[in-house]
Amino acid sequence: MTAPSVPAPAGTAPPPDRPSPETGSSGGGPETRPRKRLTPYWLLLPAGLWLAVFFVAPFFYQASTSVQSGSLEEGFRVTWAFSNYADALATYGPHFLRSFLYASIATLLCLLIGYPLAYTIAFRAGRWRSLLLVMVIAPFFTSFLIRTLAWKTILSDGGPVVGVLESLHVLDVTALLGLTGDDRLLATPLAVVCGLTYNFLPFMILPLYSSLERIDLSLHEAARDLYAEPATVFRKVTFPLSMPGVVAGTLLTFIPASGDYINAQLLGSPNTQMVGNAIQKQFLNVLDYPAAAAMSFILMAIILVVVTLYMRRTGTEELV
Amino acid sequence: MNARTQGPAPVRWLRRNAVVLAGLAALVYLLLPNVVVMLFSFNKPAGRFNYEWREFSTGAWTDPCGVADMCGSLGLSLQIAVLSTLVATAFGTFAAFALARYRFRGKGTGNALIFLPMAMPEVVMGASLGTLFLNTRVDFGFVTILIAHIMFCLSFVVVAVKARVMSMDPRLEEAARDLYAGPFQTFLRVTLPLAAPGIAAGAMLSFALSFDDFIITQFNAGPSTVTFPMFVWGAAQRGVPVQVNVIGTAMFLIAVAVVLVGQFTASRRRSRS
Incomplete structure (x- = not known):
């Protein structure tokens, strides 16, 4: 039973004895006034317009370009040439396959390599936590192209990495799997996957860390109090609670990796080219814009489907 | 056991x-x-x-600019990064406030529009924007690179600022209003300082993204606008001068020093208060 004469809490209504300079504005609520109702639209307008013109509209131009035919000299015209899509898949099918294969392997490796580091920073680092986080971001401070070129040195023929792997007969195993050949690492699929994994690893670690860091440590204690082995604590408590980070990290790794052409170009060979290489070549060297547009559309469609299915399966609809 | x-x-x-x-x-x-x-x-x-x-x-x-065109490309990259960061941070902050503070029709569309550029491979965005410029006969150059960089930086600024704004305690602004601060004063003296770490994070992120971008830039650059990553890419085919490593190392050391000093002063301020 509450007394009906209790005064309203401060904030919901101004005390009557205080002279208010703008009477009515705090009482009626901001949503009711038409000028205020438009505020979010004005705030959103510059960014929204920019993205509408330079992100959404280009896709319509690209759609129209992808069904054009003609040549650079005579100009391209829309002829509803859907054969562009069939040609792209027929010519560059292997490139698409390699893109998604390499990107999937790199994503999996990023998860396997990145999880222990994210876990260490979140639970075992103590006062070194912020320093370790800086060290994860630090590689970004050097241009990624320069760092990718450094892998050419690290993996070079006759270099220490090749020497060690050779003496351990690891290269024989990877050659059997078709990942390397001729006792080299450079210009092999393994080098491309290694480069992709390296380049996108921080994009896996940071979301993993931010979701691990939020886990309440008393949950770990509770699990241990109930006689769970460390492995069980991880499987039943830690890993499920870090799922948002796993989903965000895998998406942030897989999407850019599947469109990448830098690692394939710098560390690979003509036999390791990905779909990005094909799009780049058609757009910038061959100047066959319809072919580039068709491939870019196929890549986008596949990624949208994969991402949607993945997000539905993992039950994370809202990431932003 | x-x-x-x-x-x-x-x-x-x-x-x-x-x-x-x-x-x-x-x-x-x-x-x-x-x-x-x-x-x-x-x-x-x-x-x-x-x-x-x-x-x-x-x-x-001792001779970092001894390679033809390298320091010029570095200057161009800095110019583009500063300009695109300024525009993207301003526009992105406005959008973040709209999406974090208001309920309105079309909010879902707004969120999707912000999210999609981050879920799109760069090669797709670069090629489609390039197609737009080709079809509308815009000359590729400084302006097209700038447009592209603002486009892909926007989303990251929005995400950084929005996260900060949503974690802010609205009671602080109510308190300011209760103490007779006008809406403008409240925004300038309470809201903006509270949101500042998010805005700074967004600005730093977009500077780094713009400065280091290669793929989207390659599809939207002109023959005379060679940014630093494009210079490195070209060098990877023709021959890589040692000066590229000098620039990479110098940027790394400067950035690490700035971050460490920032963390040190922040932890000292925390321990003092």
């Missing part, structure tokens, strides 16, 4: 710290290329490519 307490001491230690060791190994993988870049900035290579160690030299450090 579980697995953790069995076996001799070194085995137990290994078992307990296996995660940390794996984490440190990952850190080595992450930082190894930076070490190589640093070491090879002191190299004196035999040919045009700086991939094999020959002899120690400080030649490149």
Whole structure:
């Protein structure tokens, strides 16, 4: 039973004895006034317009370009040439396959390599936590192209990495799997996957860390109090609670990796080219814009489907 | 008695710290290329490519701009990064406030529009924007690069600022209003300082993204607008000068120093208050 004469809490209504300079504005609520109702639209307008013109509209131009035919000299015209899509898949099918294969392997490796580091920073680092986080971001401070070129040195023929792997007969195993050949690492699929994994690893670690860091440590204690082995604590408590980070990290790794052409170009060979290489070549060297547009559309469609299915399966609809 | 307490001491230690060791190994993988870049900035290579160690030299450090066009491309990259950061941070902050503070029709569409550029491979965005400029007969150059960079930086600013604004306590602004602060004063003296860390994070992120972008830039650059990443890309085909490593190392050291000083002063301020 509450007394009906209790005064309203401060904030919901101004005390009557205080002279208010703008009477009515705090009482009626901001949503009711038409000028205020438009505020979010004005705030959103510059960014929204920019993205509408330079992100959404280009896709319509690209759609129209992808069904054009003609040549650079005579100009391209829309002829509803859907054969562009069939040609792209027929010519560059292997490139698409390699893109998604390499990107999937790199994503999996990023998860396997990145999880222990994210876990260490979140639970075992103590006062070194912020320093370790800086060290994860630090590689970004050097241009990624320069760092990718450094892998050419690290993996070079006759270099220490090749020497060690050779003496351990690891290269024989990877050659059997078709990942390397001729006792080299450079210009092999393994080098491309290694480069992709390296380049996108921080994009896996940071979301993993931010979701691990939020886990309440008393949950770990509770699990241990109930006689769970460390492995069980991880499987039943830690890993499920870090799922948002796993989903965000895998998406942030897989999407850019599947469109990448830098690692394939710098560390690979003509036999390791990905779909990005094909799009780049058609757009910038061959100047066959319809072919580039068709491939870019196929890549986008596949990624949208994969991402949607993945997000539905993992039950994370809202990431932003 | 579980697995953790069995076996001799070194085995137990290994078992307990296996995660940390794996984490440190990952850190080595992450930082190894930076070490190589640093070491090879002191190299004196035999040919045009700086991939094999020959002899120690400080030649490149004493003459960092000794390579034709490299420092010019660095200047262009800085210009574009500063301008696109300014515009993207302003527009992105407005949008973040709209999406974090208001309920309105079309909010879902707004959120999707912000999210999609981050879920799109760069090569797709670059090629489609390039198609737009080709079809509308816009000349590729400084302006087209700037437009592209603002486009892909926007989303990251919105995400950074929105996260901060949503975690802010609205009671602080109510308190300001209760103390007779006008809407403008409240915004300037309470809301903006509270949101500042998010805005700063967004600005730093967009500067880094713009400065280091290669793929989207390659599809939207003109023949005379060679940014620093494009210079490195070209060098990778023709021959990589040691000066590229000098720039990479210098940027790395400066940025690490700035971050460490920032963290040090922040922790001192925290311990004092």
